[in-house]
Amino acid sequence: MTKNPVLKNYGADVFSEKAIRKHMPAATADKLVATMRGGEPLDPSIADEVARGMKEWAVAAGATHFTHWFQPLTGGTAEKHEAFIEPVGPAEAMLGFSGRNLIGGETDASSFPSGGLRSTFEARGYTAWDPTSPAFIKRHENGATLCIPTVFCAYTGAALDTKTPLLRSVQAVTRATERLMKMFGRPKAHVSVTLGAEQEYFLVDRSYYMKRPDLLQTGRTVFGAAPAKHQQLDDHYYGAIRPRILKFMTEVEERLWRLGIPAKTRHNEVAPAQFELAPMFEDINLAVDHNMLIMEILRQTAEANGLVCLLHEKPFEGVNGSGKHCNWSIAYGGKNLLSPGVSPRDNAIFLTFLIAIIRAVDLHADLLRMSTAGAGNDHRLGGNEAPPAIISIFLGDELSAVMKEIETGSAAKKAGRTAMKIGVDTLPPIPRDTTDRNRTSPFAFTGNKFEFRAPGSSQNCSASQTVLNTIVAESIDAICDKLEAAGGDFNTELQKLLQRLVKKHSRILFSGDGYASGWPDEAAKRGLPNLPSTLEAIAPMTEPGNMALFEKYGVYSKGESESRREIAAEDYTSRIVIEGKVALEIARSMIRPVVADEFSRLATAIGQARKDGLKVGLRGLNALSLKLGAGLDDLHVKCEHVEKAVEKGEPSGIIAAMDDLRRTVDRLELLVDDGRWPLPKYREMLFVY
Numbered sequence: 001m002t003k004n005p006v007l008k009n010y011g012a013d014v015f016s017e018k019a020i021r022k023h024m025p026a027a028t029a030d031k032l033v034a035t036m037r038g039g040e041p042l043d044p045s046i047a048d049e050v051a052r053g054m055k056e057w058a059v060a061a062g063a064t065h066f067t068h069w070f071q072p073l074t075g076g077t078a079e080k081h082e083a084f085i086e087p088v089g090p091a092e093a094m095l096g097f098s099g100r101n102l103i104g105g106e107t108d109a110s111s112f113p114s115g116g117l118r119s120t121f122e123a124r125g126y127t128a129w130d131p132t133s134p135a136f137i138k139r140h141e142n143g144a145t146l147c148i149p150t151v152f153c154a155y156t157g158a159a160l161d162t163k164t165p166l167l168r169s170v171q172a173v174t175r176a177t178e179r180l181m182k183m184f185g186r187p188k189a190h191v192s193v194t195l196g197a198e199q200e201y202f203l204v205d206r207s208y209y210m211k212r213p214d215l216l217q218t219g220r221t222v223f224g225a226a227p228a229k230h231q232q233l234d235d236h237y238y239g240a241i242r243p244r245i246l247k248f249m250t251e252v253e254e255r256l257w258r259l260g261i262p263a264k265t266r267h268n269e270v271a272p273a274q275f276e277l278a279p280m281f282e283d284i285n286l287a288v289d290h291n292m293l294i295m296e297i298l299r300q301t302a303e304a305n306g307l308v309c310l311l312h313e314k315p316f317e318g319v320n321g322s323g324k325h326c327n328w329s330i331a332y333g334g335k336n337l338l339s340p341g342v343s344p345r346d347n348a349i350f351l352t353f354l355i356a357i358i359r360a361v362d363l364h365a366d367l368l369r370m371s372t373a374g375a376g377n378d379h380r381l382g383g384n385e386a387p388p389a390i391i392s393i394f395l396g397d398e399l400s401a402v403m404k405e406i407e408t409g410s411a412a413k414k415a416g417r418t419a420m421k422i423g424v425d426t427l428p429p430i431p432r433d434t435t436d437r438n439r440t441s442p443f444a445f446t447g448n449k450f451e452f453r454a455p456g457s458s459q460n461c462s463a464s465q466t467v468l469n470t471i472v473a474e475s476i477d478a479i480c481d482k483l484e485a486a487g488g489d490f491n492t493e494l495q496k497l498l499q500r501l502v503k504k505h506s507r508i509l510f511s512g513d514g515y516a517s518g519w520p521d522e523a524a525k526r527g528l529p530n531l532p533s534t535l536e537a538i539a540p541m542t543e544p545g546n547m548a549l550f551e552k553y554g555v556y557s558k559g560e561s562e563s564r565r566e567i568a569a570e571d572y573t574s575r576i577v578i579e580g581k582v583a584l585e586i587a588r589s590m591i592r593p594v595v596a597d598e599f600s601r602l603a604t605a606i607g608q609a610r611k612d613g614l615k616v617g618l619r620g621l622n623a624l625s626l627k628l629g630a631g632l633d634d635l636h637v638k639c640e641h642v643e644k645a646v647e648k649g650e651p652s653g654i655i656a657a658m659d660d661l662r663r664t665v666d667r668l669e670l671l672v673d674d675g676r677w678p679l680p681k682y683r684e685m686l687f688v689y
């Protein structure tokens with residue numbers, strides 16, 4: 001039977017279990033597969049054999065090079081290719097790849113951000129294979145490269161990447177989950193933290209992009225007047241996908257499927273020229289790696305199609321920005337713990353995890369906000385667009401009612417129903433796809449998982465997921481501690497504890513409209529943090545209590561916390577300074593000449609018209625010249641402001657001056673001869689593709 005072509009190629013470029021078994025002796029394959037599944041370190045005695053098999057597979061698939069593939073603190077991925085070629089004599093070579101090549105690498109780390117963790121005399125960085133994420137092949141026009149997912153650290157062992165803390169946080173939440181499940185009397189089973197990351201993005205025609213220095217250098221448009229029509233009619237969302245875009249999407253999927261990345265849904269998003277790709281959820285470490293590859297493949301495939309994929313959180317002012325909704329849950333022995341069960345015991349487990357998460361989010365809302373901070377995401381969070389910079393939880397009507405019942409205990413009796421008894425009663429049915437979905441909530445329960453909507457489209461999911469795993473681990477442990485200390489009847493104690501916790505932490509529950517103007521005041525009354533911009537949002541990273549929490553769970557050492565905050569602050573400031581400089585350059589060297597030219601031609605025309613004693617037209621010419629003249633003066637003054645602010649290098653000053661300059665430029669855009677406006681306009685970029 002010939003296999004369906006999609007199935008035939010699915011996972012073809014992954015060193016999968018099937019490939020492993022084909023390319024190495026059975027005993028070695030068994031050991032390797034156990035390592036990959038269980039996350040135990042690789043037995044060094046089989047490393048050479050594994051490397052040989054991996055090389056054989058990769059070379060047969062066309063690979064000429066290998067690389068350790070890692071995720072440094074730049075926000076992207078890194079790779080340094082090494083050829084398999086090894087000269088063995090004059091004009092003679094063989095292909096080599098040893099166990100040592102596979103397991104670890106040493107690399108010059110001096111140009112990667114370390115936030116002070118790596119002193120200048122110790123420039124080496126070390127990569128080490130993460131066997132829980134399988135090796136894969138990246139193809140290009142002239143061949144292919146074997147990529148080995150690795151962690152990246154300094155010689156002291158301090159993490160210089162995003163994967164290391166993620167893996168540590170997974171370990172923390174895994175241990176806590178095992179502990180709690182044991183208290184529920186469940187046999188030991190494999191814990192898997194699951195992530196499904198929905199990726200939003202924009203596509204614009206490459207010819208426009210090349211004419212926009214702002215898009216090219218900052219990923220967003222720092223100028224651009226709003227077009228008459230943008231997203232008001234909601235006619236793009238879920239609309240028929242244009243053939244050019246569909247061609248792009250199918251090429252993306254073809255490449256993703258080859259890599260075993262389960263791309264599942266594709267659709268038009270709310271803003272014009274905005275789209276979304278969502279894969280099926282996977283084990284979190286793999287899902288994060290896959291998301292990094294998704295972003296890369298989106299960019300590359302766009303380029304091959306004469307398009308550019310914009311992953312910035314807010315490429316265009318006035319229309320929706322792009323997020324990366326992180327759907328998160330924990331599975332125990334393959335069963336989703338956030339799926340409300342059918343038996344009272346299952347319900348008790350579900351409610352305990354749910355309330356542990358509520359407690360975690362309430363206690364550490366600042367850390368969750370911190371984990372989504374960044375120059376791009378500032379335009380989404382805290383703007384008048386979803387989701388707000390205030391972290392709160394949406395549960396839906398049914399679960400909110402259950403929480404109320406737990407909170408008020410037997411006192412509150414609904415018509416014909418007594419209050420919920422944990423471990424005795426079953427839950428009312430919780431619909432998986434509730435119609436009362438609240439898209440304005442940053443952290444929403446969506447039937448069998450939490451959807452964290454604050455992370456930005458360009459961000460590596462690790463930052464937010466590391467925080468989420470750690471705070472949930474702490475919360476589960478706190479519950480276990482209390483239950484252990486209480487002794488007594490388990491169900492009764494659990495009921496009492498959960499009631500106390502819901503009472504204490506219900507302020508984080510909010511079902512209202514997160515964009516409503518009254519919410520910030522209400523949130524302030526509840527004592528919820530509101531951290532609208534990056535520099536304040538990253539401050540909690542080094543708050544002593546938070547550093548102690550990360551240290552306790554071995555996720556970030558104190559030094560790692562400090563360095564990460566420093567890197568985030570530096571990254572933020574650099575980006576804003578670049579934006580300021582780009583805005584200045586465009587305004588002075590592209591916009592101003594056009595406006596000045598039009599103004600002077602107008603002045604000449606007015607002079608001529610007066611001389612000729614024209615009776616009509618002068619009024620129009622005068623009015624326009626006044627507006628253009630005033631705009632020209634404004635432009636001059638506001639550019640000076642931006643220049644001064646850039647010199648000072650203080651982000652909030654640059655942002656304010658840039659915003660101010662933008663108003664002038666955007667006004668001028670609507671006055672100046674369309675044919676001579678030097679930048680592609682929103683109405684072109686967003687609609688013509």
Ligand code: ADP
Nearest residue numbers: 194195196197278279280281327328329336449
């Ligand atoms: P929607 O956002 O419309 O609810 P889906 O329910 O299909 O869409 O899920 C969106 C994302 O959530 C997908 O990536 C999906 O695989 C993921 N998801 C579903 N169940 C889980 C789970 N138990 N853990 C993590 N992610 C999940």
Ligand code: MG
Nearest residue numbers: 198325446451
């Ligand atoms: Mg969703």
